[in-house]
Amino acid sequence: MDLFLQLAATGLVVGSLYVLCALGWGLIYGTTLHFHVAHGAVFTLAAYFAYAGQKLLGLPLAVAVIGAIVAAAVSGMLIDLFIYQPLERRGAIRTTLFIASLGLLTLIENLLAIIFTPDPLRMDVGWLADAVQLGPVFLTRLHLVSMTTAILLFLALMVFLKHSRWGQAIRAVSSSPEMARTVGIDLRRVHLLTYAVGSAISAPAGILIAMDVGVEPYRGTTFVLLASVAVIMGGIGSIPGALLGALFLALLENLGVWKIPSEWQSTISFGVFLVFIVVRPRGFFGRKIQSAEI
Amino acid sequence: MRTILSAFFTFALLAGSSAATAQPGPIKIGAILPLTGSGASYGVWMKGGAEMAAEEINAAGGIAGRKLEVIYEDHAADASKAVNAMRRLVEVEKVPFSLTSYSAPTLAIQPIAVQNKVVIMNGGGQSDNLANKDYLYNNIPVVSNEVGVIADWLAKEKKLASAVLIVANDEAGRNAAKTFRERYGAAGGKVLAEEQVALDATDFRAQLAKVKARGGDLLFISSYGRNVAIIADQARELGITLPMAGTSWILVPEVMKSKGAEGILTTRLPFDPNSAFAKKFKDKYKTDAGFFAVQYYSATMIFAKAAQEAIKKSGGALNGEGVKNAIESIRAFDTISGKLVFQANHGAVMDIEVGTLKGGKVEVEKIIKAAP
Helix, strand or coil, X not given: CHHHHHHHHHHHHHHHHHHHHHHHHHHHHHHHCCCCXXXXXXXXXXXXXXXXXXXXXXXXXXXXXXXXXXXXXXXXXXXXXXXXXXXXXXXXXXXXXXXXXXXXXXXXXXXXXXXXXXXXXXXXXXXXXXXXXXXXXXXXXXXXXXXXXXXXXXXXXXXXXXXXXXXXXXXXXXXXXXXXXXXXXXXXXXXXXXXXXXXXXXXXXHHHHHHHHCECCCHHHHXXXXXXXXXXXXXXXXXXXXXXXXXXXXXHHHHHHHHCCHHHHHHHHHHHHXXXXXXXXXXXXXXXXXXXXX | CHHHHHHHHHHHHHHHHHHHXXXXXXXXXXXXXXXXXXXXXXXXXXXXXXXXXXXHHHHCCCECCECEEEEEEECCCCHHHHHHXXXXXXXXXXXXXXXXXXXXXXXXXXXXXXXXXXXXXXXXXXXXXXXXXXXXXXXXXXXXXXXXXXXXXXXXXCCCCEEEEEEECCHXXXXXXXXXXHHHHHCCCEEEXXXXXXXXXXXXXXXXXXXXXXXXXXXXXXXXXXXXXXXXXXXXXXXXXXXXXXXXXXXXXXXXXXCCCXXXXXEECCCCCCCHHHHHHHHHHCCCCCHHHXXXXXXXXXXXXXXXXXXXXXXXXCCHHHHHHHHHHHXXXXXXXXXXXXXXXXXXXXXXXXXXXXXXXXXXXXXXXXCC
């Protein structure tokens, strides 16, 4: 039982990072229908911004983290502004955008590897690394911060989308771009805003994992893949669905270890994903995915 | 078009080969090392050791009057990268000899070495499967010697009767774990659980939680490189208070400095941090030398000696076969860490020390002398 609790807790910690990545990616995909795999690069950039802020510029940790989140949001906007929007203006189909995104992901990851080496770089987190014991479960303070961040950002995103004017504009575009345009919403500006918000929400995941186990150039690919799986499992266009999908994946991966040797971790998650996409393609609660949607 | 191309290639090949035979340029050898990735710390030592040896050889007039040039390639612990590097060294650089490292990459390039008659010398990888391979010489003992020593010591002298294992899912990790099971079992110990982890992973908590639930007296880490520091840190984070143990693989700066690895029980291969070599290394590279720096220094020196002999025998030409024959006929080489005698299995034997990692240093408790 202790093992079950520990694995569940570890699953929730990993899950909170998947949640942040999936919320950002899902918001962007649900609104723009861009299969934005370069989101993985934004996630990784955030980690390197934080690392560079703390280690190279000598900023205090909190300042470095906030700076990195802002820089990540700007990076997301720049990608939309200089890559996707020009492509869309020229009438590129979604597959073209996806290929461009994939190219960008590879380019940024490799540039980071050239600049910072492919080796994991560790940040100083001081007392955040200390272990805390909750009954039979051991976590670090940083893990508690991860979970709290995920919950707070999820709630903040829900409030923003429901109650702010900009949030409502995003929802309008998400549910029907044509209708939104008809009522005078500027799609390009809403897309830019979505990229800023989506990138800012996922940035903490990259930074938190960097603080926990180190900054690496290629981690974003795995995360964006898992985020897209979580979003499709949860139901495209549904923010609570993305949350649920991400937690489900993380718990599955970690609890699976209980009875199955741990080298099967990713096999379990992608196996279940395949079952999902065949048996229940609309996910927990979302729109049915169309074959042409990427 | 095809004829033009093939004519062009023939010309290029001829031009290349005539250039190679016309003037005896430097003697080029390869060094396929972990320059990036989890094992990059070994790479710093290995490359530094080889570099220092090459500089000393060249300062003393080179090998039979020819300069020695080492071409460094990175395998990042990945066998397929090692194969690409080896192909490049063999086909483009036409080396007669290459230094190599790590078990899986070395096993992967050994067939290419045989095919092209290029001697490879491994000073780092320790899988038992590296023994008895044509054209491959190991100036390091295979891991079963070390694992055997520590398994005995843990079971009989430390009275740690049951163990759980964290095993790197690669040739070296699995091989060491297999030997550990055999020797620890033979010494009366019992292995309760084993979890495999990817060598390049950074989150080992699920696997550690699982072995923690099995109890036991000891956590044996059959992995290497800087990730051992993360495994040790995360084990302590999860409240695992068991003593931990490993082999000399774990003695990289990241592990020695890590809080979690303090007190880890380990083997060590003989290395004197106060030697003239270690001091020179530290002056040159601004970082402490380690065992593997000496290993690759020695391997390069062994090559120089063998190459000298081969050139003398052939009257000028140098190829892999000549180097191999020279190693076989010399057998015993004087190195800065004492006499190294290649065994019939193409490996070396060394004294093995056991002790505890304390404050960044190994406090040696016992030295097991190499069988003569």
